[in-house]
Amino acid sequence: MSLSYDLHSHSSASDGCLSPTELVHYAQQQGVDVLALTDHDITSGISEAKQAADTLGLNVIAGVEISVIWRKQTLHILGLNIEPENVDLLAGLDKIRQARLWRAQEMGRRLDKAGFPGIYEAAKATANGENVTRTHFARVLIEQGHAKDMKQVFKRFIVQGKPGYVAGEWAEMAQALEWIKNAGGVSVIAHPARYKLSATKMRLMIDEFMQVGGQGI
Numbered sequence: 001m002s003l004s005y006d007l008h009s010h011s012s013a014s015d016g017c018l019s020p021t022e023l024v025h026y027a028q029q030q031g032v033d034v035l036a037l038t039d040h041d042i043t044s045g046i047s048e049a050k051q052a053a054d055t056l057g058l059n060v061i062a063g064v065e066i067s068v069i070w071r072k073q074t075l076h077i078l079g080l081n082i083e084p085e086n087v088d089l090l091a092g093l094d095k096i097r098q099a100r101l102w103r104a105q106e107m108g109r110r111l112d113k114a115g116f117p118g119i120y121e122a123a124k125a126t127a128n129g130e131n132v133t134r135t136h137f138a139r140v141l142i143e144q145g146h147a148k149d150m151k152q153v154f155k156r157f158i159v160q161g162k163p164g165y166v167a168g169e170w171a172e173m174a175q176a177l178e179w180i181k182n183a184g185g186v187s188v189i190a191h192p193a194r195y196k197l198s199a200t201k202m203r204l205m206i207d208e209f210m211q212v213g214g215q216g217i
């Protein structure tokens with residue numbers, strides 16, 4: 001028998017639209033047997049997802065997606081099969097979330113100045129309190145008619161040189177890998193094609209990732 005895996009998913013605990021329970025139900029409808037919940041910098045959705053999975057016979061893997069800086073470039077590293085309550089990991093994620101909060105407020109201030117007031121407050125209201133991400137900002141800007149879709153909203157507002165761009169202050173790659181390892185997890189580079197690295201830089205990145213204990217891509 002072959003099993004169907006999805007090892008990268010987000011719930012409303014970070015920037016997904018579905019609650020952990022809804023997400024697990026949706027995954028089952030789509031024929032997924034093993035689902036990793038990998039919310040951005042937070043593990044609070046995992047226990048709910050596992051509970052929902054138990055009643056459906058689906059297997060949920062505890063995961064997280066950590067934003068890291070590698071040579072001024074933001075990369076996303078997945079931690080799979082982690083202990084969600086590991087104190088080292090939780091302390092690290094907490095630091096990143098504080099940086100994320102600062103960035104969100106700063107994005108709001110810059111958008112205010114550029115003539116788009118109240119975007120941070122509106123984004124926060126859609127974010128269930130915890131993590132206000134660029135995706136939340138993007139949804140608000142689209143809703144208010146300032147852009148027609150995700151692609152356009154990022155291009156107009158959120159990339160480098162635009163009013164809503166603020167560089168993230170994330171963890172170092174090696175640091176994030178250590179948190180994942182201490183929590184018993186496997187570290188995996190998420191969506192490598194999205195970083196727009198040259199082939200040379202991509203090889204360098206993967207090399208360094210492996211040197212500090214990275215295991216998958």
Ligand SMILES: [Zn+2]
Nearest residue numbers: 065076190191
């Ligand atoms: Zn990602």
